[in-house]
Amino acid sequence: MSIPLPQKIILYVLLIVTSLMVFLPTALAFIMSFMTNQDILAGNLPQSFTLDNYKYVFENFPMLQYLINSFVVSIVIMIGQLLLSSLAAYAFVFLEFKGRDIIFYIFIATMMIPFEASVIPNFQTIRDLGWLDTYQGLTFPFFAMAFGTFLLRQNFKMIPKELREASLIEGIGDFKFYLTVVLPVAKTSLITLGVYGFLTSWNMYLWPLLATTNDKVRTVQIGLKQMSSQEQLNQWGVLMAGSVIVVIPTLLLLFFGQKHLQKGLTDGAVK
Amino acid sequence: MQSSRSELQDVFMKQKRKTRRKNFIKGIMFLLPSIILFSLFLFYPMIKTLYLSFFLTDMAGTPTVFVGLDNYIQLYTSDIFRKSFISTFLFVLYIVPTSIIIALFLAVLANEKLKGVGLFRTMYSSTMGISVAAGSIFWMYLFNPSMGLLNEALGVIGIDSIGWLTDPDWALIAISLTTIWMNIGFTFLILLGGLQSIDQSLYENANIEGAGYFRKLFQITVPMLSPTLFFVLVVTIINAFQTFGQIDILTKGGPQYETNLIVYSIYREAFVNRQFGPASAQAVVLFVIILIMTVVQFKFAERKVHYQ
Numbered sequence: 001m002s003i004p005l006p007q008k009i010i011l012y013v014l015l016i017v018t019s020l021m022v023f024l025p026t027a028l029a030f031i032m033s034f035m036t037n038q039d040i041l042a043g044n045l046p047q048s049f050t051l052d053n054y055k056y057v058f059e060n061f062p063m064l065q066y067l068i069n070s071f072v073v074s075i076v077i078m079i080g081q082l083l084l085s086s087l088a089a090y091a092f093v094f095l096e097f098k099g100r101d102i103i104f105y106i107f108i109a110t111m112m113i114p115f116e117a118s119v120i121p122n123f124q125t126i127r128d129l130g131w132l133d134t135y136q137g138l139t140f141p142f143f144a145m146a147f148g149t150f151l152l153r154q155n156f157k158m159i160p161k162e163l164r165e166a167s168l169i170e171g172i173g174d175f176k177f178y179l180t181v182v183l184p185v186a187k188t189s190l191i192t193l194g195v196y197g198f199l200t201s202w203n204m205y206l207w208p209l210l211a212t213t214n215d216k217v218r219t220v221q222i223g224l225k226q227m228s229s230q231e232q233l234n235q236w237g238v239l240m241a242g243s244v245i246v247v248i249p250t251l252l253l254l255f256f257g258q259k260h261l262q263k264g265l266t267d268g269a270v271k
Numbered sequence: 272m273q274s275s276r277s278e279l280q281d282v283f284m285k286q287k288r289k290t291r292r293k294n295f296i297k298g299i300m301f302l303l304p305s306i307i308l309f310s311l312f313l314f315y316p317m318i319k320t321l322y323l324s325f326f327l328t329d330m331a332g333t334p335t336v337f338v339g340l341d342n343y344i345q346l347y348t349s350d351i352f353r354k355s356f357i358s359t360f361l362f363v364l365y366i367v368p369t370s371i372i373i374a375l376f377l378a379v380l381a382n383e384k385l386k387g388v389g390l391f392r393t394m395y396s397s398t399m400g401i402s403v404a405a406g407s408i409f410w411m412y413l414f415n416p417s418m419g420l421l422n423e424a425l426g427v428i429g430i431d432s433i434g435w436l437t438d439p440d441w442a443l444i445a446i447s448l449t450t451i452w453m454n455i456g457f458t459f460l461i462l463l464g465g466l467q468s469i470d471q472s473l474y475e476n477a478n479i480e481g482a483g484y485f486r487k488l489f490q491i492t493v494p495m496l497s498p499t500l501f502f503v504l505v506v507t508i509i510n511a512f513q514t515f516g517q518i519d520i521l522t523k524g525g526p527q528y529e530t531n532l533i534v535y536s537i538y539r540e541a542f543v544n545r546q547f548g549p550a551s552a553q554a555v556v557l558f559v560i561i562l563i564m565t566v567v568q569f570k571f572a573e574r575k576v577h578y579q
Contacts, residue, residue, distance in 0.1 A: 003383065011383055018377060019394040022455055025409040026397060028420065032412070043418055084304045091301035097294040103302060110309050112565040116513045116534045117558040118316030120323065120541050120551055124332050125311070144308035174297060203402035205516035206534070210542065221404040225520055228408055236412055243405040254400035254456075255393055261460070 026247075033241040040236050053241035057227075062215045063245065066223035069135075073208075073219055074201040076139045081197045082190055085148030090178045092149070093156040094164055110146045116206065123210050137211045138219070142201065148193050155189040156182060188260070195257040202250050220246050317558065323551035332547040342552035352553070354528050355536040358443060362532055363511045365447040366454065370507055371500070373451065374458035379492065381459075382466045392463065399456025403516030410449040411436075411521055442522050442529045449517050454510070458503055465499030466492065505568040509561055533557050 003011070033053050035046045057063050092104055115122075122141055131137030159182060167177050183190065205221050212218040218226075227242050254261070299306075324342050326334035346352045381392045398406070413420045414435035422432040435445040473491050482490070493500075515534045518524060524531035524539060531539070533553060540550035 003385070008385070011380065011385060015380055015385075015388070015391045018380065019391045022377070022452070023394045023397060025406070025413060025452065026401065028412070029405075029409050041418065043423070084308070087301045088305045091298050095294065095298040095301065097298035098291065099295070100298060103306070106309075107305070108569075110313055112562045113313050113317050114509070114513055114557065114561045115313075116515065116537070117554040117561065118313060118320055119537070120332065120547055120554060121316035121319035122312055123542075124319075125316070140308070141312040144305040144312070149305070174301075178301075199400065203404075205403050205519075206538070209519070221402055221516075224402075224404040224408065228404075228411065228520055239408055240412070243408045247401050247405045250400040250402065251397060254396065258393060258396060258460070 029240045029243055032237055033244045035237055037235065037237050053237040054245070056238050057241050057245065061223065061227060061242070063220075063223065063242070065215055066218060066220040067245070069217050070202055070220040072135055073138045073204075073217075074198045076135060077142045077201040078194050078197040080139060080143035081145045081148050082194055084143050085145050085152050085193065086183060086186070086190065087178070088149045089152035089156050090174075090182060092153050093159075094177075094182075095174065107146050107149055110144075115141075119206065119210065122207075126211055131211075133212055133214060133217055135217055138208060138217060141207070145197075148197070151193055152186060152189055155186045159185055192257075192260050195253055195261055199250055199253060199261075320551045320554045320558070323547055324555050326548050328545075328547040330545045332541075332545075334548070338548065342549045343555075345549055346552055346556065351528055351531070352536070352549075355531045355533055355553075358529060358531060359512065359533045362443060362447060362450075362514065363508060365444070366450050366511055367504065367507050369447075370451045370454040370458055371462075371503060374455055374462055374503075375496075375500070377455070377459050378462035378466055379488070381463060395459045396456045398453055399460060401453070401456075403453065404520060406453050407449060407517045407520035410445075410452070410517075414445055414521070436522050437526055439527045439529045442526055446514075446517055446521060446530050446532075449521065450511070450514060453517070454507060458507060461503050461506075462496070462499060465496050469495045501571055502568070505564055509564050512557060512560055512564075 031046060032040055034049050034051070036048060036050050036052070039045075039047050088107070092100065126132055126137040126141075129137070131140075163181060164177060167181065172180075203221065204219070208219040208222050209225070212222060215223075224242055224246055228239060323332070323334060325337060325339060327336040327338055327342075328334050346356075377395050381388055381395060401409075416422060416432055416434055416437070419435075421435065425432065433441055435441050469492065473495070474487060477487050477491060513534055514532050515538065518530050518532060518535045519538075522530045524535050534557065537550045537553045537557070540546045540553065
């Protein structure tokens with residue numbers, strides 16, 4: 001099924017024009033982050049290439065600390081979600097017990113509660129636990145995840161039941177079976193979910209804004225907000241350098257994990 | 272004989288009950304971490320929010336005076352809250368159809384079998400990797416009144432500068448533009464996935480019948496894509512109601528409360544004005560809206576399964 005040439009040209013023109021439009025804000029940010037302030041303010045095309053903006057960001061803001069905090073928070077949330085979701089998914093697929101279906105419906109019900117609507121008591125809980133400005137406070141509320149449980153449940157279901165029966169005869173317990181058979185077999189889905197969890201945690205905004213009051217555990221997103229409100233508006237290069245630093249890890253993850261993520265999300269969405 | 276048989280049955284039943292209890296405990300053990308965290312950070316807060324919505328509180332959020340439905344009545348009577356609801360619904364109306372139509376157009380384009388199409392797919396989906404904070408700063412520059420790209424471009428075609436973020440007539444549109452752009456990546460990826468799962472033989476048959484491009488688009492692609500489109504529709508609506516970061520960075524709810532969307536309004540009432548009661552009432556309303564959207568989605572998904 002080949003496409004005739006004139007149609008092909010139209011398609012390519014459309015692809016190029018639209019993708020440039022979508023990518024323009026990001027591309028401008030990258031370019032401006034390497035420009036001198038004079039060039040930006042004068043509206044010139046870049047006359048010279050400079051790393052000063054990046055230097056300025058690291059020297060004048062605790063950017064390194066922000067980055068470390070964001071990495072810790074995102075990785076802890078990612079591991080917590082993988083662990084809790086896979087344990088729950090295992091119970092829903094391989095264990096039979098009274099009340100399982102009811103609990104399953106309760107899990108579904110959690111998808112109806114938006115975190116934004118329950119943010120006030122959550123703030124009070126974290127405050128009363130003394131968890132403001134701690135990694136626990138930033139990560140714990142996000143470990144349990146209905147979407148992740150469903151995604152893995154879908155995947156675990158494809159593992160043949162005979163495998164479990166055979167392992168039962170050999171006297172292998174559920175936890176060992178979960179650890180040595182189920183998790184390795186479901187590796188691809190675990191990676192998909194991990195990428196998704198990392199992406200969303202890295203980009204989280206409202207909760208870190210509420211749960212941090214100083215730079216000790218503040219994440220990079222809130223750091224960026226601080227920068228944007230502290231900096232005078234003529235420091236665009238610096239602001240853009242800060243933004244570029246923030247988006248690079250997630251852009252890389254997205255570029256390399258795009259196919260994975262797309263398949264995983266579509267499976268979760270459509271099935 | 273008779274007694275030993277019933278004894279055996281007894282032992283058997285006991286054993287069965289024991290295994291059942293053991294199975295139950297084992298099942299719960301696997302689910303316990305999730306159950307505890309859901310209870311602590313989702314179910315308890317939901318009930319607590321409902322409870323708080325009937326009270327006035329002190330600065331720390333401890334309920335002090337029971338006011339019944341006053342907080343809810345206030346949502347209806349206060350100009351600021353009413354404006355917040357109107358803005359929120361307008362915002363949803365602006366961004367949802369636009370996001371989906373743009374993403375669908377891009378997904379149809381990127382679904383063509385062309386050389387190098389992978390690069391374009393990556394560029395379209397890139398906005399998904401850009402955080403709300405960073406994306407807002409990109410657009411803060413584009414909206415800049417004196418040197419931003421948008422006003423420069425308008426200047427070229429001879430249109431006066433617009434105060435995108437400061438003019439009450441434009442601020443909500445500016446926030447909408449930013450959000451539509453942020454939505455494109457995710458919406459595009461999901462729709463592309465939906466397109467790729469359509470059975471190719473449908474198109475081959477249509478080709479044999481000599482169907483044109485647009486006939487195929489509207490008679491095969493759109494109907495076959497409808498479950499995915501519906502999913503995307505619901506998710507985009509839900510996300511739109513939860514918009515926060517771009518407002519916090521770009522407009523802080525202003526000018527004149529034009530962009531004081533519901534989550535920002537909750538945030539401001541609770542964490543700036545320390546009015547936890549009215550804020551909770553708003554949170555309950557938000558919860559109900561999202562609940563309805565989710566139920567609609569599940570109902571639809573159920574029907575889809577029946578039809579298959």
